Amino acid sequence: MTAFAPIDCDIHPSIPGLVALLPHMEEHWREIVQLRGIDELNSISYPARSPLTARPDWRPKTGKPAATLEQIQRECLDPFGSALAICHCLYGVQLLFSEDMAAAFARAVNNWVAKELLDREPRLRASIVVPTQNVELAVDEIERCARDPRFVQVLLLASGDQPLGKRVYWPIYAAAERHRLAIGIHAGSNYHNPPTASGWPTYYTEDYTAQAQAFQTQLTSLICEGVFNRYPELMVVLLESGWTWLPAHLWRLTKYWRGLRMEIPWVDRAPSDIVRSNVRLSLQPTDGPPDSAGLQRVIEHLQSDELLLFSTDYPHWQFEGTNALPPGLPQSLVRKIMVDNPRATYARLLEPVQ
């Protein structure tokens, strides 16, 4: 373990169950949930018993992983010596089609997170879950939660109804920029579209692998649609995205930009430059070559030491033990990944909290 107290930019506390959210919903929604027998909102992105969903030593004998504060402290915050950790609750709010119902559940999740996690553990921060089904309602939720300085980011999913660069979503970015919130795009889908350009894959293994391509698509969209032209201060973080695909993707996108610039004339900088100034990626999973020399080469291809943000992705199973860092990284880069880059990315992390 290193001497730095890292900022863990991606952990996943579990909502114990829908029942835990009910106290945080308005009365009429409680009535509707109970009357209609609405079940859990569990996404197929992380099947409960799939090995990746919880590392064996983080999987309790009964109940969900990462479901109590005690688990989170004992398994995640303490062993990694984290100074701070950012919570991403992946409850399936985004999967719904009803806009109002999604907004109600988003509010409930954010309220639960604030009360059960942020109020009780000063090392925790969170991303705001929003109902992307309706952009106005999403902005309302951002405005509401932004008053709480412990919310540092807006949480979006890697695959949704439309590519995230499309102008219909811009009020979300405007609100985020206004409140100095980052935009966090996390692996997963609302499954309103098939997971690939050729429809639905057979295996979960394919679905999880395909997350990397979803991030590639979103990066292309955000850049080409000019989100960073319009919101130059916006920081976008790709969470649980993998990052070793980034250089090849930028080589391709930049090459096409040189010839197709006239289709998107507001993009006045090379895509690789835009990414270096406005996009960051969390460390886990590191889908790297088996040798550390190979990984050094990939890092060299990134041509920036500011891109990577430390993460454990707790309790997902991405690595063994208490060292989330791939071996062989130079010490200067370790400090950047663990501390400097997260601090530079999340303006609100540095704000004082009562």
Place this chain on the structure above:
Amino acid sequence: MSKHVVAPVAEVPPGSHKRFTVKGRPIAVFNLAGEYFGMLNRCPHQGGSLCAGAVTGLLLSSEPGAYRLERKGEFVRCPWHGWEFDIRTGQSYCDPAKFRGKAYPVSVAPGAEVVKGPYVADTVPVVVEDQYIVVDV
């Protein structure tokens, strides 16, 4: 550098362009409203013939969704990957510092001067009363 007569001015009227070979090099000569500009006829990217490309304006934008067309007729796009080159300077638009089409100075000289020399005009018959396009290579 030597001055090469490539053609009488009538061969490259305003708004047109033509390819000439000077000292073994393919040179594209453009006429922008009476001013002549010369560029090596090979795109610095992969060597496409710039003369075969489209001559266009430059599409600019102050913000997503806003479009303005400027410098009409002053850019040439490589016929292959569409890289845009400023006809006046040879610079590529996307990466002016790194990529440029090599520019050659082009001027117009009257026949009377050309016959005096020192112009290279072996392939072009010179008539004293006419005007000639001259490329410095």
Place this chain on the structure above:
Amino acid sequence: MNVQLRSDPAVSAASRVAIADCDIHPATRGAADLHPWLSQSVREQLETFGQRRRLGMEAGPAYPKSQPNASRRDALPPEGGRQGSSLSFMQAQHLDPNNVVLGILNPLNSGQGLANPELSAAVCRAVNEWQVAEWTGKDRRLKASVVVPYDHAEASAAEIRHWAGHPDFVQVLFLSRTAEPLGNRRYWPIYEAAAEAGLPVSVHAFGYGGAPITSTGWPSYYIEEMTGHAQSCQAGLTSMLVEGIFERFPRLRVVMVEAGFAWAPSLAWRLDKTWRTLRAETPHLKQAPSEYMRQHVWWTTQPMEEPETREHLLDTIGWMGWDRLLFATDYPHWDFDDPAHVLPLRITEAQRSSFFLNNARALYGVDA
């Protein structure tokens, strides 16, 4: 228009290294070119009701191209007709001066992916006949692809069996955006037929399977579609690997065409890591996905990625293996890669000849 042919093709060709071009797009001059091989009733159907792809636009794409017919502006044949429709001009502009000794034809707009299975099969057959009559029969450097109505497995297998053993056909052609992911069992009879015939299956970017072209819906721009072929082809390849088609059909070989290739190492790493963790889901896989990739998959090189530091591409190719790449120009399309300029890197002679010719010769079994 000032079309510049490389001066003195005879001299240039001799001094230029012989190459294979593993992605050439021949075009018809018009619908009539296929008439010799289409029945009257099929012709009437097409003329009256159109092709009917899974796409709203009757002809052409909903993402308009950046240049007419997505082609080089200097590729219009002097005698008329579309870019790529004239063999003599293709020879004069490309095959001869670039010393192409082996050219693989991948006809697009060939009846693949049409919603009507009978029409799809009929047009595919006609295109296969046309390739022999107008192209491979007239220029022995060219080899053809068996174009199949891939969303209809039986008809596709039959089409493969029809041409199996014909010396002009060296592979089976799919487009990448199929109705379901490429590894799906509905396509297995096609892979079986291809493997039996000893023909590699080539997966070329494009096609309209009916789903949005990304996992997150429809992007706005053509540049997004073009960039996006890397993503959709990665998903297709993932499907082939994870569904275990290489375990099921050990003789099967696959070529990824026009999707780029620099994404291959990171996909392999991610697949291996994910497979290892989730192994219980895929007991049919007897080795790591990257191993299947290494043994069964090739990539054509165009559009070749262009890193800011060119030498980085050497790392990428090293991770993939110099034996995996097949040079391609994509002639006559605009994102053409010129063989003289596309690999400005210090590499060995052996690497250069593998990249530009020998890998293709070995894969296609052609002694060009």
